[in-house]
Amino acid sequence: MTRDAQDVIKQLRTCLASRIGSDRFDLWIGKQVRFQLVDDRLVVCAPDQFSLDRLRKQFRSDISVVARDVVQREVVLDFQVDATPKADTANSSPSLSAATGQQDASSTLQFRTSAPPSRPVRRNVTGLRTIDSFVVGAGNRIAYTAAKSICERPGAVSPLFIYGPPGCGKSHLQEAICSTVRQSLGLRRVLSLSSEQFTSYFLDALQGSGLPSFRRKCRDVDVLAIDNIQFFAGKRATLVELQHTMDALLRQGRQLILTADRPPNELSRLGPELAARVTGGLVCGIESADYETRVAIARQMAVRSQRPIPDDVLQLVAAELTGDARRIAGALNRLEATSEALEKSITIDFARSTLAEIFRATVQVVRLTDIDRAVCEAFGLDARSLKNGGKGKSASHPRMLAMWLARKYTRAAFSEISEHFGRRSHSTVISAEKKVNRWVSDGATIQLGPAACNVEDAIRRIETQLRIG
Template identity: 25%
Template sequence: MSNTAKSVWNNCLKFIKDNIQPQAYKTWFEPIVAVKLTDNALSIQVPSKFFYEWLEEHYVKILKVALTKELGKNAKLVYIIKMENTYGNKQPFTEKIPSSNRSAVKSQDVDIPLNNKSPELRNPFVIPGIRNVKVESQLNPNYSFDNFLEGDSNRLARSAGLAVANKPGGTSFNPLLIFGGVGLGKTHLAHAIGVDIKDKYPEKTVLYISAEKFTQQYIDAIKKNNRNDFIHFYQIIDVLIIDDVQFLSGKTGTQDVFFHIFNHLHQNGKQVVLTSDKAPVDMQDIEQRLLSRFKWGLSAELQTPDFETRVSILKNKLYRDGVEMPEDIIDYVAKNIKSNVRELEGAIISLIAQSSFNKKEITIDLARVIVEKFVKNTKREVSIDYIQKVVSDYFQMDVDTLQSKTRKRHIVQARQLAMFFAKKFTKASLASIGSQIGKRDHATVLHACKTVDNLTSTDKQFRKYVEDITKKLSV
């Protein structure tokens, strides 16, 4: 039987080879092994579930044509997955081996075993040429739960992080998505989860990586024809922590490969932790199938810390650094720096530095000088919501009116100005700006920006609007 299966498959391969790129053929068809032929069903063995999904998504049509030429219109293709026990339900004209036969297809010569001992595995974190598959976690041990102080602003996210650290992959918080603005502690919490897991489960493979670095590794893998090695490397991770996942926006190739890696990890009970500057519902240019998976677990927001939490953060920082400071000065700093934890700690470090370098006593006057300079020199993050409020207040209307569908001239102009300033002061895409300002499309935003530019150069009164609002947003 196996010889017949091999000859049928070889004939299929000849047809496929003539119709696809050589590199694609080498990557996706050479590793396949024909196993058996029963009636009109050809069974083939593939290295992984990801492999199966890729063939089904990209080559199902050519497979169907090739097999139909060999076995007729009732041809079937049966996948035997070599290294996994997880099975999907995507079955166009193909099907996977039934569960009753799974034990029969487990192979002794698995290419990339999940126990991470294969010397063939290419680790993208080590210097090329060094045969090393040990995965360094890339975690910063200075970021821990002990110095991530709990408050109303972060209680849910911190509690979920602790639950994940206690039982990685075994809670309903998978994935755990931590989101919030700049400097609120997303990266700190992500590292703390990883550090705690490594402490409790030293045998687990934990990896922290930024989405930007993940993308660069993927690009390098494509250039070096190591795409499969890249995928297999990430499939062995027990706890994968991806920071700033919004960076994947618009990068369809990286999103596609991450989708398959995510599926593999999730289906095998591995833990995924993500951080983002926005909630999944607000992410732009991320594929829906990926966004839906982000929502499978828990999305926990980190908010701006309240006064009491800010005081606790400062006291903890001073205690760790072995520095004493009067209560009234701590209160003054906490009251005047509200935006985020990073700025708060930066201000206290500046205050300590000024005091020690200049041999000055830490007084309220010194604190006032430092805080004023710090706040002035720290660029405040301007959000689209804040821009809409400033513009609405300037024209003495509420935000709902500004976002409404009315065509009244003064409201339309206010809306166009909000879009113009959102493009100027934020990194949001045109589509994101439009969706947040009255659910408009990107073309409307583009038109609004051109209109504002034209009116600024031709209309003196309109130019004053632009100058006034610019001053308010730049304060």
């Protein structure tokens, strides 16, 4: 097996874990499944027929998309039961794969257009991420319109920066743009990476493969998309390389697409230089999906289900699972799998029983330490400054907000809250609660990073960090 083949398999596993989540990857793929590159096929080897059927049903589209992005061409998937599984080698997790490089693969990396599967395959309810499959709502309409415009005229607005909480649709739009310009406009030089991939490739280049090759890969493109750039924080050398890459592409009129979990003015650890480059293009925020949008998402996913899901069940799922669309997909997948296994129809009572554990898990228990973390993250503070800082606004305003949130979302007494935040008297908490209520009623602004922000927006962002908003 060549080094290139090893790298492709290693990269594919890492990207797949990032796409579907490390927990799901470890459960269904990490220690059970091997990948092989054989001529023009990507062979997916499962240890038994049950696992094979589940892979086909749950992850076929995810594997297909990731493989296409890794090798920059369409991939033929071939699912097989592994006659001789090797648990200590190819079935390692992405992190172990990186260390051992023991996945089986051939050295041939040429892939041809995908052929139809030899037999019908059940589809994952999430389906492929395209512009047409993106559910438009009040909180994402501007980002959707911008993405659609770029699909028609890449480079017209660059960079496009999309921010929002996890599961709001940022990656969907990024992936949709890349696939659309490949297919509709015939642009072959389209590169879509996570921030971890960009960093890994850059470090590999520094340590041996050479910077010229890395720069050709990232700069000789029509479209470069990088997901979750907040993870570049603290990586000074990588940030400098990213800025030079952005400059090179913008000079050529190429399309840049960047996503993050917060707006540019809150990415203080990435430095003002990057923020200036980002804000020179188009910045679009996406909010967590409201109830109507979640219902529409659930209905679209249900169309792909192999078993009928009544609308009252979809409305129940949308009402119980707020925010992240991945939760809705997971719930519908569980309903379908359980219904199939028990040979029962999906009804409202069946859904409540089957999803009771998932619904209970969404009832967030908030601790004072959770509020510490969320407030410090939003304001760029450390815990010591939040608790023991002086009376300056940079510390006192976040502290008052933290006390207000503690009163709203925990059962802690005034005395417990005041002690937690290093205050001598519980009257400090009472005063903070009154002051923040007055800020909210007056529509006041508060300093959030280098820019002023409406206090209600600041609260909403902190609540998003807590996953309770």
